[in-house]
Amino acid sequence: MDLGISGRHAIVCAASKGLGRGCAEALAEAGCDLVINARTAGPLEETAAALRDRFGVQVTAIAVDITTSAGQAEVLAACPAPDILVTNAGGPPPGIWSDWDRDDFIAALDANMLTPIALMKACLPGMIERGWGRVVNITSQSVKAPIPALGLSNAARTGLTGYVAGTARQVAPFGVIINNLLPGIHDTDRAAALDGRVSQDRNVSVEEARAEREATIPARRYGTPEEFGATCAFLCSRHAGYIVAQNVLIDGGGVNTTL
Ligand code: NAP
Numbered sequence: 001m002d003l004g005i006s007g008r009h010a011i012v013c014a015a016s017k018g019l020g021r022g023c024a025e026a027l028a029e030a031g032c033d034l035v036i037n038a039r040t041a042g043p044l045e046e047t048a049a050a051l052r053d054r055f056g057v058q059v060t061a062i063a064v065d066i067t068t069s070a071g072q073a074e075v076l077a078a079c080p081a082p083d084i085l086v087t088n089a090g091g092p093p094p095g096i097w098s099d100w101d102r103d104d105f106i107a108a109l110d111a112n113m114l115t116p117i118a119l120m121k122a123c124l125p126g127m128i129e130r131g132w133g134r135v136v137n138i139t140s141q142s143v144k145a146p147i148p149a150l151g152l153s154n155a156a157r158t159g160l161t162g163y164v165a166g167t168a169r170q171v172a173p174f175g176v177i178i179n180n181l182l183p184g185i186h187d188t189d190r191a192a193a194l195d196g197r198v199s200q201d202r203n204v205s206v207e208e209a210r211a212e213r214e215a216t217i218p219a220r221r222y223g224t225p226e227e228f229g230a231t232c233a234f235l236c237s238r239h240a241g242y243i244v245a246q247n248v249l250i251d252g253g254g255v256n257t258t259l
Contacts, residue, residue, distance in 0.1 A: 004238030005134075006031025010084035011075060013037050013066045013119070016044040018188035019138055020088040022225025026233035027084065028055040035060045035079040037071075067111040069118070076122050081130070084236045085123045087116035088138040091190060092152035094197060100152055108152035112139075113160040120178070124171055133176035134236040137164060141184045143247060145255045161247060168245035177244060179235050184251020185213060187222040219252030 009032065012024040016038035024036050028051045036051075038044040041063035048061040060078050064071030066089055076082075092108040116137050127133025139157040141147075146154045161180060168178035185191055198209040214220055228250055234240060235248065249255055 001239070003030040003233055003236070005084070005233075005236060008032045008083040008236075009035075009079055009081060010086065010236070011035045011037075011079050011082045011119075011123070012086040012088070013075065013115075014088035014090065014138075015086075016040065016047045018190060019183055019186060019225055019228050020086070021047055022227075022229030023086045023088075023136070023138070023232040024051060024059075024229070025055075025226070026229035027086075027236060028057045028059070030233050030237070031055075031057060032084060032236075033058040035062060035075060035082075037062045037064060037066050037075050039063060039065050066119075067115045072115065072118055072122070076119070081126055082123050083127070083130075083133060085119060085133075085135045086138065086232060086236075087119050087135070089115055091140070092150065092156065094149040094194065095151070096149065097151055104152060105155065108156040109159065112153065112156035113163070116160055117163055120167065124167075124176060127176045128171060128174040131175045133171070133174075134240065135176070135178040136232050136235050137178070137180045138232075139180045139182050139247070141182050141249060141251050141255050143180070143182055144249060144257065165245050172244045175241070177235075177241055179240075179243060179245065180247045181228070181232055181235065182247055182249045182251070183223065183228060184249065184254040185217065185222050186228060186250075187224055191222060217252040217254045219254075221252065223250055223252060 010027045014020040015024040015036040044061045048059040051059045062075050064074050089111045142154045143157050195209040199206045
């Protein structure tokens with residue numbers, strides 16, 4: 001399928017690895033020129049070079065912390081007229097409800113709620129003026145079904161989801177489409193770190209921890225960044241203009257709900 005976005009300009013945040021990289025690859029394959037971001041320059045430059053070589057698109061790499069105002073400004077300056085924005089950042093640390101104090105919540109809200117909101121506020125006016133835009137926010141299955149150990153994520157991402165629900169309907173009349181993508185468990189460094197933590201806490205091997213989690217997923221495996229990226233690229237495509245304010249779960253059936 002021709003996604004109809006060749007030559008579009010896209011910002012993909014937190015994209016040197018994992019799900020963000022999966023989205024950047026799929027958008028590059030669709031012919032988009034990219035500004036990609038992560039904090040660590042080495043892996044980010046490697047990803048940028050790999051995308052340029054493989055897909056022949058322009059890729060600018062900006063090594064900054066996207067959760068800071070200065071970092072956001074640098075990324076936005078590198079792409080003055082974005083058609084597509086994919087927001088993403090690292091997830092908050094796990095724990096239990098009694099671990100977290102005000103500063104932990106402020107950090108989680110900054111990273112996983114206020115950063116995507118700031119980026120949308122910066123990009124939406126230009127998209128509205130040009131009459132076309134796509135925003136995909138990478139959130140989590142924890143928006144639909146809370147993950148008890150990820151209370152900071154549950155809280156921050158649900159706040160973002162509420163903001164998007166209203167905002168997406170305010171910008172849709174101008175051809176600007178915002179949706180959220182909700183990953184279940186995917187095969188990335190983040191998933192490996194969570195498996196490592198379970199392995200330590202429960203004194204089982206990392207392989208056993210992973211096998212136990214895979215057994216809880218109807219698809220019986222972790223998702224891949226490539227599958228995730230393909231869905232993101234579709235939501236950024238010209239075919240997605242009537243999909244507004246949705247929370248698209250990609251979880252192998254892991255969240256057990258009817259709707
Ligand atoms: P990952 O494999 O650890 O990759 C994270 C990427 O984001 C890296 O490129 C990292 O590079 C970059 N990054 C992290 N913090 C950043 C920051 N403050 N500013 C700029 N770049 C940053 O993680 P992932 O699995 O792809 O997860 C992506 C998001 O999806 C996270 O919020 C995670 O909580 C959420 N999620 C993941 C899963 C899953 O199973 N994988 C499930 C549900 C939700 P640097 O470290 O160099 O900055």
